[in-house]
Amino acid sequence: MADDGTSSALVKRLRDGLRLVSTVAQAFAENTSDYRRLLAAIAYSIADAIPDTCIVLLKSGDTITVVAIDDAQPDAETRFRHMVDRSTPMAEAGISGRVLAGGPLFMPRIDYGALATHMAPSAVDLLKAADTTGMLVVPLASGGELIGVVWVLRHGAQHPPLDELDLEIVKDLANHAALAILNARLFQRLERSEQLRAAEERAVQASSLLDAIIENIPDMVFVKDADRLAFVRLNRAGEQLLGLSRGQLIGKTDFDLFPASQAEFFVAKDREALAATEVVDITEEPIQTPQGTRWLHTKKVPLCDAAGVPRYLLGISHDITERKHAIAELSAAKSIAEDANRELESFSYSVAHDLRTPLRAIDGFSLALAEDYGDRLDPEGRRYLARVREAAQRMAELIDDLLTLSRVTRSELRRDRVDLSAVAHTVLGALQRLEPDRRVETVIAAGLSADADPQLAAILLDNLLGNAWKFTAKTAAARIELGQTTVDGVVAWFVRDNGAGFDMAYRDKLFGVFQRLHPEAEFPGTGIGLATVARITQRHRGRIWADGRPGEGATFYFTLTESHA
Amino acid sequence: MHDRVIVLVEDNANDEELTLRAFRKSNIVNRVVVVRDGAEALDYFFCRGPHANRPAGEVVQVVLLDLKLPKVDGLDVLRALRADERTRLIPIVILTSSAEDQDLLRGYGLGANSYVRKPVDFTQFVEAVRQLGLYWLVINQAAPV
Numbered sequence: 192m193a194d195d196g197t198s199s200a201l202v203k204r205l206r207d208g209l210r211l212v213s214t215v216a217q218a219f220a221e222n223t224s225d226y227r228r229l230l231a232a233i234a235y236s237i238a239d240a241i242p243d244t245c246i247v248l249l250k251s252g253d254t255i256t257v258v259a260i261d262d263a264q265p266d267a268e269t270r271f272r273h274m275v276d277r278s279t280p281m282a283e284a285g286i287s288g289r290v291l292a293g294g295p296l297f298m299p300r301i302d303y304g305a306l307a308t309h310m311a312p313s314a315v316d317l318l319k320a321a322d323t324t325g326m327l328v329v330p331l332a333s334g335g336e337l338i339g340v341v342w343v344l345r346h347g348a349q350h351p352p353l354d355e356l357d358l359e360i361v362k363d364l365a366n367h368a369a370l371a372i373l374n375a376r377l378f379q380r381l382e383r384s385e386q387l388r389a390a391e392e393r394a395v396q397a398s399s400l401l402d403a404i405i406e407n408i409p410d411m412v413f414v415k416d417a418d419r420l421a422f423v424r425l426n427r428a429g430e431q432l433l434g435l436s437r438g439q440l441i442g443k444t445d446f447d448l449f450p451a452s453q454a455e456f457f458v459a460k461d462r463e464a465l466a467a468t469e470v471v472d473i474t475e476e477p478i479q480t481p482q483g484t485r486w487l488h489t490k491k492v493p494l495c496d497a498a499g500v501p502r503y504l505l506g507i508s509h510d511i512t513e514r515k516h517a518i519a520e521l522s523a524a525k526s527i528a529e530d531a532n533r534e535l536e537s538f539s540y541s542v543a544h545d546l547r548t549p550l551r552a553i554d555g556f557s558l559a560l561a562e563d564y565g566d567r568l569d570p571e572g573r574r575y576l577a578r579v580r581e582a583a584q585r586m587a588e589l590i591d592d593l594l595t596l597s598r599v600t601r602s603e604l605r606r607d608r609v610d611l612s613a614v615a616h617t618v619l620g621a622l623q624r625l626e627p628d629r630r631v632e633t634v635i636a637a638g639l640s641a642d643a644d645p646q647l648a649a650i651l652l653d654n655l656l657g658n659a660w661k662f663t664a665k666t667a668a669a670r671i672e673l674g675q676t677t678v679d680g681v682v683a684w685f686v687r688d689n690g691a692g693f694d695m696a697y698r699d700k701l702f703g704v705f706q707r708l709h710p711e712a713e714f715p716g717t718g719i720g721l722a723t724v725a726r727i728t729q730r731h732r733g734r735i736w737a738d739g740r741p742g743e744g745a746t747f748y749f750t751l752t753e754s755h756a
Numbered sequence: 757m758h759d760r761v762i763v764l765v766e767d768n769a770n771d772e773e774l775t776l777r778a779f780r781k782s783n784i785v786n787r788v789v790v791v792r793d794g795a796e797a798l799d800y801f802f803c804r805g806p807h808a809n810r811p812a813g814e815v816v817q818v819v820l821l822d823l824k825l826p827k828v829d830g831l832d833v834l835r836a837l838r839a840d841e842r843t844r845l846i847p848i849v850i851l852t853s854s855a856e857d858q859d860l861l862r863g864y865g866l867g868a869n870s871y872v873r874k875p876v877d878f879t880q881f882v883e884a885v886r887q888l889g890l891y892w893l894v895i896n897q898a899a900p901v
Contacts, residue, residue, distance in 0.1 A: 544824055544853040547876055551853070552770035555878035559777060580877075587876035 201356065208360040211240050215364060219371030224382075226375045233341075233368040234261035240364065241357050243346045244271060244321070248287055249331070249339035249372070254278040255287055258339075270321050285310050286328055287340045295329040295362060299352045322346050325353040329362050333369035341365045411508040417493070417501045420444055420461050432510060434481035449479055464491035465501045475511070486512045532601055539597050546590055554583040585717075592719035596704070599647060599726050606731075609648045611639040611684060615673045618653050622660045631663060634672040639684060643731055643751045651727045654720040655686040655747050661714055662690035662745065681750050689744035693737070701737055724749070760817040760893070762788045765797045765833065766851075767825050774878065775820070775851075775885065782886035786817060786893060794828025797821075798836055801843050816846050818892035821868075823852040823859055831862055838867040845899040847892050 215236040219229060230247055238245035238261040247259040256278040260271050281288055286309050290296050298306075301324060307315050318326075323344045331339040343361050345353050405412050411429035415422055421444050425437045433440065435448070445454035456476065464471040473489045487508040494503040557579045565573055615635045623629070641648060656671065663669035672687040693701070693708045700706040702725035705718040724747075728735045731751040739745030762779070766772045772790055779788060791797045799805040801816075819837075823830035830850065837843040849870040850863045863871050872888065875881050 539856075547853040547874070548768055548771060550876045551774065551874060551878070551881065554876050555770070555774040555777070555881065558878040559774075584877050 204356055208240070208356065208363075211236075212360065212363045212367065215240070216367035216371075219367055220374070224375075224378060226372075226379055229371055229375050230259040231261070233364075233371070234259035237341060237343060237361060237364050237368075238262055241343050241353070241361055242350050244323075244342075244344040246271065246274070246342040246344070247331075247339065247368075248342070250281070250291065250337065251278075253281050255281055255284050255291075255339065270317070283311075285314070287342075290328045290330050290340050291337050295327065295358065297327045297353070297355075297358050299325045299327075299354060301325060318344070324348065327353055327358050327361060329358070329365045331365050331369040331372065333366065333373050336369075336373065338369055338372060341368070408507075410510070411487070411506070413506045413508075414494070415444075415461065415504045415506070417465055417503055420458055420504065423503065429508075432480060432485065432508070433478075453477070453479060460489075460491055461504050461506075465493050465504055468493050468495060468499070468501055475515075478508075484512075485510055486515045535597070535601065539594055542590060542594065547587060550583045550587050550590075554580050557583070585715075589717045589719070592717045592723070595650060596719055596723045596726060599650060599723055599730070602644075602646070604644050604647070604730055606642050607645050609641045609643045609645050611641050611648065611652065611673070612637055614649050614652050615639075615656060618649075618656045619660070619671065622657065629660075629664070629669070631660065631669040631671055634670065634674075636674045639673065639675050641682075641684070641751050644727075647727045647730065648751070651724050651749070652686075654724045655749075658716075658720060658747075659686055659688035659690065659745075661716065662692075662709075663688050664690070664714070666690050666744075676748070678748065678750065681752060683748050683750045685746050685748045687744065687746040692739040692741050692744045694741050695739065698737055698739075702735065758815045759811065759813050760786055760815050762786050762889075762893075763797070763800065763816050763819045764788050764790045765792075765794070765819065765821045765825065765830065766790065767792050767822065771822070771874070774881065778878075778882045778885035779889065781882045782889050784885075784889040784893065786889075789814075793826040794830060794833045796827075797825075797833050798828060801837060801846075802840070818888070819846055819848045820851045820888070821848055823850060823854060823863070831859075831866060834863065834866045834868060847896065849888060849892065851888075 218232055218236065230249075234245045234247050244260070244262040246257060248255050249258045257274045257276060260275055262271065279287075281291075284291075286296060289309065301318070303315065303319065306318075310318075321344070323346050325345040327343050329341050330337055331341060341361060341364075343353070343357070405424075405426050408426060409428050411432045412424075412426040413422060413429050414424035421442055422437075422440045423442075425433075425435075425440050430436055430440075433448075440448065445457045448454070449457065460471055460473055460476075470493075471491045473487075473491070476487050476489055477484050478487055488511045489506055489508040492505040492507070493501040494505050495501050557576050561568075561573060561576045568576070612635050619631075619633050619635070623631070652673075656673070659671040663671065666689055668689075670689045673684065674687070675682060675684050677683065691709060691714065697708050700708065702721050704722040706722075707716065707718040709716075725735050728749050728751065732753040733750035735747065735749040737745055737747045762784070764772065764775055766775065772792075776788060776790075779786075789800065791800050796806070800807040800810065803810055821830050821833060825833070828836075830852070834848060834850075837846060837848065844867075847869045848867070849872060850859075850868045851872050851874060852859065853874050855873045860871055870888070870892075872884055875884060
C-alpha cells in the first residue's frame with residue numbers, strides 16, 4: 192500500500208468495506224429472530240466480502256462448534272461442508288482456542304510447516320487439499336464476552352493475498368456479527384421464556400378447569416396416596432359431607448377420622464381396588480358424619496402411573512341416604528298396603544263364607560217349606576216361596592261375582608301364552624251343555640293366542656261369551672263370533688253377537704259395576720261381569736270398548752297390551 | 757257288627773239340619789254323628805272327653821268337615837286326623853262355603869279326599885250330598901280297618 196495507483200484502489204476498497212459493514216450489520220440486526228438464518232447470513236456476508244471461505248464457530252460451554260460455512264466457490268464449500276455441526280472440546284480447539292484466548296491470527300501466506308504445530312494433521316490436509324494459501328481468524332466478541340471465532344480462508348491465486356484491510360473488515364464484521372448473535376440469543380431466550388410462560392399459563396388454566404370440575408362435582412371426590420392411604424385431595428361436596436375442611440383431612444388416614452370398624456372397611460376396599468387395579472363398586476356403605484350416619488354409594492378407582500403401578504386411589508361417593516330412606520318408606524308403605532290387602536282378603540273370605548251360609552238356610556228352608564207344607568199353601572203362597580228362593584240364589588250370584596271382581600283386582604298378574612280359541616271353545620261348550628236346546632252358530636277364529644294371565648283371560652272370555660250367549664237367547668238365528676283384528680298397531684280381539692245389542696248412547700255405562708242396560712227380568716245378570724272384564728283389560732294395560740245397536744247385536748273389542756298410539 | 761257312620765263336623769245349626777235333610781232326601785240311611793266344633797271332632801275321633809265311651813263298633817265311613825269351626829279350625833282338625841295312625845286313612849270331604857283357592861290348596865295339601873263347596877241352591881245341595889253319599893258310602897272301597 193505504497194504507490195498512488197494502489198492507494199486510490201485502497202480508498203475504494205475502504206469505502207466499499209465500510210458500506211458493506213453497515214449493510215451487513217443491518218442485515219444481521221434484522222435476522223435476530225431466526226438464529227440459524229442469522230449464522231448462515233454472517234458466513235455468507237463475510238465470504239462474499241472477503242473471498243473465499245468463511246467458517247463460523249461458536250463456543251458453548253467447554254466445546255466449540257462449527258455452525259455455518261460459506262464459500263464463494265461452490266465446490267470449495269462442499270469440501271468443508273462436512274464440518275458443519277462438528278464440535279471440538281475447547282482444550283483441543285488449537286487455533287480457534289488460541290484466537291479466543293489471545294486475539295486475531297493473521298497468516299496472509301500460509302506456512303504449512305509452522306501451521307502443523309498448531310493444527311491437527313487432518314485439518315492441515317483439508318487446507319492443503321483446498322489449496323488454501325492464506326487465512327485469518329478473528330474472535331467473535333461483544334462487550335467483553337467471547338462467543339466464538341470466524342475463519343476466513345483464501346485458496347489458490349485467483350484473488351490477491353489477504354491483507355491488513357481484509358483483517359480490519361473481518362474484525363469489524365465479526366463485532367457486528369457477535370452483537371447480532373448475542374441479540375439473537377437474548378431474543379431467543381426472551382421468546383423461550385415467553386413460550387414457557389404461555390405454556391405455564393395454559394397448564395394453569397387446564398389445571399384450574401380440572402380443579403373447578405372436581406370442586407363442583409356434587410358428589411364427594413377424594414384422592415388418597417397408594418402407600419399410606421392418606422388423603423391428598425378432597426372436594427367441596429366431600430368437605431360438606433364429612434364436616435371437615437380439607438386442611439383437617441389432608442395427610443390423615445381413615446383411622447384418624449372414623450371409628451375403627453368403619454376405617455377398616457374403607458381401607459380394605461381401598462386395598463382391594465389397588466390390588467386389582469380395577470374399579471371397586473361399593474353400592475352401600477355407612478359413614479359417620481356430624482349429621483349422623485350417612486349412606487354412600489362409592490366407586491374406588493386406582494390411579495396408575497405409566498408403568499401401571501397404582502399411585503393414588505380416587506374415590507367418588509354419592510350420598511344415597513335420602514334414597515335409602517325413601518326406599519325404606521316405600522317398603523313400609525308397601526307393607527301397609529300388603530296388610531290392607533290381606534285384610535281385604537280376609538274380608539272377601541268372610542263374604543264368601545259367612546254371607547252365603549244364611550242364604551243357604553233361606554233357600555233350603557224355603558224349599559223344605561214348599562216340599563213339606565206346599566199342600567197347605569195356595570198358588571200365590573207357593574209363588575212367594577219361589578220368589579224367596581230366586582232372591583237368595585241371585586244374592587249368591589252377586590256375592591260370587593263380587594268375589595271374582597275382587598280377585599281379579601288383587602291377584603298377581605302372571606303372563607303366559609293363552610290359546611284364546613281353545614278357551615272360547617271350552618266356554619261355549621259349557622254354555623251349550625247348560626242349555627242343550629239352544630241352537631247358536633259359533634264362529635271361533637283358529638289359533639288366536641294372547642300373552643296374558645291365563646286365569647284372567649279365561650274369566651274375561653267367560654264373561655264376554657256368556658253375555659253374547661245370554662243376549663242372543665231371544666234371537667232367531669243366533670250367532671256368536673270370536674275374532675282378531677288390529678287397532679292402532681296393536682292386536683285386538685272381538686266377541687260379536689247378533690243379539691239384543693245396546694244403544695251407543697249408554698256405552699259409557701257398560702263397564703261400570705252394577706250398571707245394567709236391560710231389565711233383569713228380560714236378561715238376568717248381576718251387572719258386574721263387564722266391570723270385571725274391564726278390570727282384567729286394565730290389569731293387562733289393555734282396554735275394552737264396544738259397538739252396538741239395539742236389536743242388531745253388539746261387538747266387544749279388547750286388547751291385552753299397552754297401545755302405543 | 758260294624759255301625760258305618762257319617763261324621764258331620766258342622767257348627768251352624770241351619771246347615772246341620774239342611775245337611776241331615778239332604779241325606780234323608782238322598783235316601784242315605786247311615787247314622788250321622790254330628791260334632792259342633794273342631795275340639796269336639798278331635799275328642800270324637802280320639803275317644804276322649806264326652807266321646808270317651810263311644811261304641812267300639814262305630815266305623816267312620818266318611819267325614820264331612822266344615823272349615824270355619826269354633827275352637828279348632830277345620831284345617832287343623834284335618835291335619836290332626838292325618839297325623840294320627842288311627843285316623844289317617846279315614847275319607848274326609850271338606851264341605852264348606854268357601855271356594856277360595858287357598859282353602860282348596862290347603863285342604864288337598866293336608867290330605868283331604870274331596871272338596872265340595874256348599875251351593876246356595878238347596879236343590880243343588882241335595883244333589884251334591886246324594887253324589888257324595890253314593891261315592892263314599894257305596895262305590896268307594898274303604899281301607900280295611
